Amino acid sequence: MFFYLAKVLWFVLQPSTLIALLIGYGAILIWTGWARWGRRFVTVGAILLLIAGLSPLGNALILPLEDRFPRAxxxxxxxxxxxxxxxxxxxxxxxxxxxxxxxxxxxxxxxxxxxxxxxxxxxxxxxxxxxxxxxxxxxxxxxxxxxxxxxxxxxxxxxxxxxxxxxxxxxxxxxxxxxxxxxxxxxxxxxxxxxxxxxxxxxxxxxxxxxxxxxxxxxxYRTRGSADLTRPFDKVSEGLRRVDVASREWVGLFAYWMTGRTDALFPGPDEGAPDCAPAAPGATPPDSRPACPDRPSP
Missing domain, CATH: 3.40.50.620 (HUPs)
Structure with a gap:
């Protein structure tokens, strides 16, 4: 049930869909007695489209996710x-x-x-x-x-x-x-x-x-690092997609945390480690945990 609910909700809530719905709904209202509200919706939608599509917003959203875990x-x-x-x-x-x-x-x-x-x-x-x-x-x-x-x-x-x-x-x-x-x-x-x-x-x-x-x-990796925080996109579609990808992960982290599927809201490198780590003779464990007792310690 979680799988199908997540698919449906995300289709509606992802930024690109919300922007499209905002512009589309506004365009319809323009031809009714609510034309003033229609113009407002279209204007807000167009501004959001330009911000999400051309600004470094997508990079700013995805960079903390990419930098959270270094390679082992x-x-x-x-x-x-x-x-x-x-x-x-x-x-x-x-x-x-x-x-x-x-x-x-x-x-x-x-x-x-x-x-x-x-x-x-x-x-x-x-x-x-x-x-x-x-x-x-x-x-x-x-x-x-x-x-x-x-x-x-x-x-x-x-x-x-x-x-x-x-x-x-x-x-x-x-x-x-x-x-x-x-x-x-x-x-x-x-x-x-x-x-x-x-x-x-x-x-x-x-x-x-x-x-x-x-x-x-x-x-x-989708970014070079902090240098991309000031790099605009040259295609609206690419910037919008980056915002969608990053937003999906942030929403997914929150949803997983709320439903008990992750151990933390924003899991980090040193959280939840078991009490010991594998090690070989003459070597240190691959992280800060002590060597497991069934293997020789350094």
Whole structure:
């Protein structure tokens, strides 16, 4: 129920839709006895369209999300046990029809997953993503991801596919259940989480709430950093889309927190850590937690 309600509410509440409704409603009123109000609505809508479409507003909204989690330190041992890739990088409706890979602007999730898979040849690769379509159904993202990853040279035996999740919280819950059943989940093992940088706070919060400690590996950055706080957009459509993407994450964080799907309103790097972390002889744990007792301490 949460999944469908979120889809419907966000379609109505996203900034681009609200602006379009404001202008459209105003245009209708202009031809009625409420013409003065119609002109006001159209004027306000046009101003909001220009602000959202051309100003750096979208960058200002998305930058705190992207900067919230730095990449985990993977140079020091122990190496990752596994690498988690969240869905959202494919258009399976087109891909299944064309029988071809159809990556969208979040395609770095799969690309970076393949790069790390080759860098850590012993690590498992877990992908979580089902069919999140409402009006148009397709096969699961997991099927497309498996085909692409194997074509990129990843052994099929290394892949762990979860094909039922439709949102971030389900990614965490279903993947934890799958990995626990396989004996791949305990405090002695390191799992990296790959998702878009702006999506990482909500993803980390959902995984922590599900009792699954992961280390962030953000990708798909949309900004260079604070320098983009003064960079206007040269296309209204791009600026408006940036505002939509960022707003969706902020609203998603609030909704997840209100419904108990995240452990904090704005999850941070040091919140909710378990009592210990995996470590190898002669090495320090990958974060501030002490080494787990079933592994030798430095």
């Amino acid at each position: 330190g993977i140079a020091a041992p122990p190496p990752p046990t596994g690498i988690i890739i969240l869905g959202g990088a494919e258009d399976r409706l087109v891909g299944s029809a064309r029988q071809a890979p159809t990556l969208n602007e979040a395609g770095e999730r799969l690309l970076e997953g393949a790069i790390l898979a080759h860098k850590f040849p012993e690590a498992k690769i877990a992908f979580s993503g089902g069919d999140a379509g409402v009006l148009y159904k397709s096969d699961s993202e997991a099927e497309g991801a498996a085909a692409l990853l194997t074509q990129l040279g990843i052994d099929r035996d290394r892949l762990i596919l979860e094909a039922d999740a439709r949102d971030t919280y389900e990614n965490a819950v279903y993947l934890k259940k799958e990995l626990t059943a396989r004996g791949e989940l305990d405090l002695t093992k390191r799992w990296l989480l790959i998702t878009s940088a702006y999506h990482m706070p909500r993803a980390i919060g959902a995984f922590r709430q599900a009792g699954f400690w992961v280390e962030p590996w953000p990708v798909d």
